Amino acid sequence: MLSRRKITGDLLVLLTGGLLALAPAGCSVSGAAGRLTWDRKPVLDHSPRFPAGEWERPQRAVLEGFLHAYQPCVIETDDSEYPYRMWFFGWIVDPTNPEYPGCDAIYHARSRDLDRWEVLCKDGSWSGDRPEDWASTLFASTDGDRHYYHAWHVGDPSVVFRDGVYYMAFSSTSKPLDGPLAGYPSGMMLCVMGATSVDGVHWHKREEPLLIAQCDSVFPPRAAAARVGDFHRPTLMWDEQQQAWKLYFDYYNASLPGNCHMGLAECRGDFRTGRFDFVHSLDEPLLDNWPNPEVVKIGTGYYCFSDPPGYAPADKTPGRFEDGTAASSGRLFRPTGGIGRRANLSRPIPESPPARCRRPSSAAATANGGSTCSMPRRSAAGTTAVGTNGSAKGSTIGFTTRSAICGKRSNDRNAGRTFRKSVGGISNEKLNLNLISKMKSLKIICAILCAGLSFPAAAAGSQIGERLMWTDAATAAPDIHVGFRGTFTLDSDARVDLRLSGASWYVVWIDGEYFTEGPDRYTAAYPEYQLRSVDLKKGKHTIAVQLQYEGVVTRILHPIQPFLYLEAAVGGKELPIDWRCQRLAGYSSQVRRINPQLGWIEWLDTRALQKDWQQPAYDDSSWGKPVFVERAIGEFAASKIAPVKSLKIEPKLIASGELAEVFGYPGDNPGASFFLRDLSPERYPGQGVWRRYDLGRVRLARPDLVLDLPAGAVVEIASSEFLSDGRVAPWITLSAGDSYNMYRFIARGGEQRFFPLIPHGGRFVEVHVIAPKDSVRFVDESFVERGYYDRADGSFSSADDLLNTIWNTGIETYKACSEDALIDNPTRERGQWLGDVGIVGMEIGAVGFSDIGIVRRGLVQSAQCANPEGLVAGLCPGGESYMASYALQWVPACLNYWRLTGDHTVLDELFAAAEKNVAAFDPYLTDQGITNDCPYWNFIDWGYVANDGGSDMALNLHYMIAVQTMTRWAAELGLEDREAYYREKAAKFSGILDRYYAQYGYDWDKIGYHRTVLGMKAGLIPQQYRPAAVAFIKKHILNCFPNNPDAPRLSDPAANNPQLITPYFSHYAFPILFENGETDFVLDQYRKCWGWALGEGRTTWVEVFDTRWTHCHQWAGAPTWQLSRYALGLNPRFDRAVNSFDLTLHVGSLDRASGKIPLPSGAVVGVDWTLKDGTVYYTVTAPDEAVEIFTGQGKKKVQVKANTSRTLELPAVSSR
Secondary structure: OOOOEOOOOEEEEEEEOOOOOOOOOOOEEOOOOOOEEOEEEEOOOOOOOOOOOOOEOOOOOOOOOOOOOEEEEEEEOOOOOOOEEEEEEEEEOOOOOOOOOOEEEEEEEEEOOOOOEEEEEOOOOEEOOOHHHEOEEEEOOOOOOOOOOOOOOEEEEEEEEEOOEEEEEEEEEEOOOOOOOOOOOOOOEEEEEEEEEOOOOOOEEOOOOOEOOOOOOOOOOOOOOOOEEEEEEEEEEEEOOOOEEEEEEEEEEOOOOOOOEEEEEEEOOOOOOOOOEEOOOOOOOOEOOOOOOEEEEEOOEEEEEEOOOOOOHHHOOOOOOOOOOOOOOOOOOOOOOOOOOOOOOOOOOOOOOOOOOOOOOOOOOOOOOOOOOOOOOOOOOOEEEEEEOHHHOOOOOOOOEEOOOOOOOOOHHHOOOOOOOOOOOOOOOOOOOOOOOOOOOOOEEEEEEEEOOOOOOOOOHHHHOOOOEEOOOOOOOOOEEEEEEEEEEEOOOEEEEEEEEEEOEEEEEEOOEEEEEEOOOOOOOOOEEEEEEEEEOOEEEEEEEEEEEOOOOOOOOOOOOOEEEEEEEEOOEEOOOEEEEEEOOOEOOOOOEOOOOOOEOOEEEOOOOOOOOOOOOOOOOOOEOOEEOOOOOOOOEEOOOOOOEEEEEOOEEEEEEEEEOOOOOOOOOHHHHHHOOEOOOOOOOOOEEEEEEEEEEEEEEEEEEEEEEOOOOEEEEEEEOOEEOOEEOOOOOOOOOOOOOEEEEEOOOEEEEEOOOOOEEEEEEEEEEEOOHHHOEEEEEEEEEEEOOOOOOOEEEEOOHHHHHHHHHHHHHHHHOEOOOEOOOOOOOOOOEHHHHHHHHHHHHHHHOOOOHHHHHHHHHHHHOOOOOOOOOOEOOOOOEOEHHHHHHHHHHHHHHHHHHOOOHHHHHHHHHHHHHHHOOHHHEEOOEEOOOOOOEOOOOOOOOOOOOOOOHHHHHHHHHHHHHHHHHHHHOOOHHHHHHHHHHHHHHHHHHHHHHHHOOOOHHHHOHHHHHHHHHOOOOOHHHHHHHHHHHHHHHHOOOOOOOOOOOOOOOOOOOOOOOOOOOHHHHHHHHHOOOOHHHHHHHHHHHHHHHOHHHOOOOOOEOEOOOOOOOHHHOHHHHHHHHHHOOEEEOOOOOOOEEEEOOOOOOOOEEEEEEEOOOOOEEEEEEEEEOOEEEEEEEOOOOOEEEEEOOOOEEEEEOOOOEEEEEEEHHHHO
């Protein structure tokens, strides 16, 4: 067993026997074809000598005394008592049945220290002393077992842990369905099986093998001529980048010299049911004559270990198959569904990044992509091979051996560092290699080699985890603030590149000036770092970082123990930084949370805070040195979104005056104390002053105030989205708990800047200063908004000013909800909800901006945060929520992103996650559809009322749309079998839904608004019923508030009523109406309903048509994207070709419109049309890129050359 441990690359080996000398080789990729090649070198010395000074070999076995047991597979967990787990296999017999010769079984053990092991026993206890008591967790089947594939042998376990589930591939035997094969005396042949477990003890075997040379009786009778067979000795890996399972194995091929060869198969579906396809022809093995392989990935290299090529043929009986190509047009073997579309290895094998697990309790992610990494199993001279993918051509990983014990540093570069052990199983460390020898008694011992890995100066993602800093290694308490100061010197003017990350929140100053903040939100299994650059002059420079550790679950992050990562480089060469750190004084800890979804309010006595500590001149000689700390976190990758902006806002002062205190002590209830102050004191003498500001719209912002105050003056700042009786109320509606949207400072005296660490949401801000009126002076008053966007790239203009305002309000709301993620609301949650990201928000973003990278990142993070069943997260990465409806809507959202951006990689990257996501509903499928037993939140809409019966048909309609989308997705990837699978699924569900509609005689009043709209969207409503369905949708809308002022109101989330509409669901309903000739109806709804929402001076959209909810929710902005797509008429089809559009103009009663449509490149397409005498004169202006437009029912293509305009004449009647 080999493990790359920590940054020095320590190697740990568990072996049977004890014959080992390790000399890994380099790797190379051949030229023209890009084929993977492997360099081979011996790794096992046949003699039992260990080279002096390189190895330390414990002299005692860790397990012994058990007959015929070998093949250990070890992983490290975060179990504080027993952090190490092992699976091994051995022989099991039934002493009560003398006729039963026995069979192989897999056993499970645990250890505190890798020295003493305890094995799970039959009575549930753990013991390392009595093998006869040990309990098998997997054993071979008997003849009565329906799992006929494993009738005698179960062994070679290879385990991966990810997303709360253990996955095992293991060697087994099979009995062909149609009788023994020639050459198989027992009628058995080797295959690779799979099993899953939630606890590592109780396993569920797959019904079908992962790989098997399966006989097919439709072909002619089999002859003795050998062909291919005996899949065996698996190494299982999870490829996070490809979202695929990789399975290395050995196999027999009679057409090739030698006994066994190494192959590779992949599965992009569910491990439990998916098909493993070869990625190369079995006539062209990855490594020929390579028995019992074991693959491990270190850095960019793949290391493969094997037994010596020439071991006795008797050790492995070759399979016998007819060639098939001579006797028939078919083939007589097929590995679980046949050779896949990736047959014939014409591309390099993709790099497998380490598997990551979602929960801190995971036990898997490793240096080899989540596999169990093994050494060869026989005590003989073995070999090794090393490969890389094409992107790392010619790269090598160098090893320098020296005398060291695993876990101790002997090189000066790392002296004094706190190094990292796998916490939560998601570090780059691995304790998972096997070495096996057939012995009468199991003896597993440890041998340790410490090897220095050669890395480039800029740390790889796997190394960043070794450079996480904190004040000390102790467990941190919540809500603490720490300052870091780093100094470095430049020999000349230079551009300095920075990489930054941390937990939970930080702000960075360079040479005393605000520079940036972060991190970009992430899940612990997939941490990210930010990339920033700054031009600096020659000389000494200071980086100051303030980091707050929140220590509670928020909508943004989980409570990872705190750390700061920051490195600087010039021209790729790392800059040495001298770091100091100290806890910042003056902060009262855990006074109040902003609300249950967000972190802590800032409550700071600046008199105690280290004055000017961010400035270069500050003397930090008394500060301590940070240490490197271990964290339960995965391998880092660069954030793929643009830097979030800090935008200066000049507030409008709308009121001011004196104040007097009314309520209690400051800490009794800070919100009540603030709101109950008398702002026109007549009963009480004045005790201070106040000012009220309007920021123009709701923003995620913080004040940047310079005040001249006496020492001890209290400054409290509160925000709100709207005024309550003319006042700022520091409470956040629908927070599900107490809320305090405010800051509190005590001034040190004199002129002082008040710039809080964390921004809050709101439009209106009040500043209260408790100090004598004449001692208070406001020197500078501004605010800093945190936002992903500044100015919109797209635009819309028509002769209707209200429609123009509605379009722009959608953009402003979208901007207010865009930071490091596309969020629901900047005040209450700042949560990345899928309904806001991938449904409405993506469409709004695409008409307003060229860059919608935060949408892609949101879709990917939903997949990264999927639950163990595969259901993608409806809210993530902080405080995940799993929602049936959102998970299904995620599927079309991925293809929609491709349509809007042309980014095909999202399909390749997320298809495997999509399959698991859809499969997560399989346990709840019946002939009536998905039943109400499905445990996930079924959010269709606020106010939604489900239909009677055991299945909610709105959810089933979302499922139908998802499988329709999966059909196209699979077709686009060329996966014909998966396409057929989803087409069949869609056909089945079409029947279920047809029966539902027919049951009610297509009576839309009984079926209801949501199920009518979704049925139309899914294309399930027969043509003869569609006009009545459209009429019903219109009637329903007109009967609801705000069209009908007497209709029920959606006062709170529990106020469900069938007589309701929401802005959100117009995303689905209004396109149906546009496309069925109801343009003017929709435009009138914009004016009535969204015009109502603009009342009382609101400048961002309310969450629903009721002002008691949040006043800034971008999912309410559907009119913005619909006006651009239907009233301007260009609908992107970048899935078809670059800059390709369908013309979908619907003019209604409008007589002109113009605007700009953003392109992913950053350019815009201009549109300007005018209606005159029944003809629409439609002018398109292309940027410095050509544009193609498909018009009319026949989809006639019109080309607009770069930097030119072209006018089309369209009949107005076709555009209504």
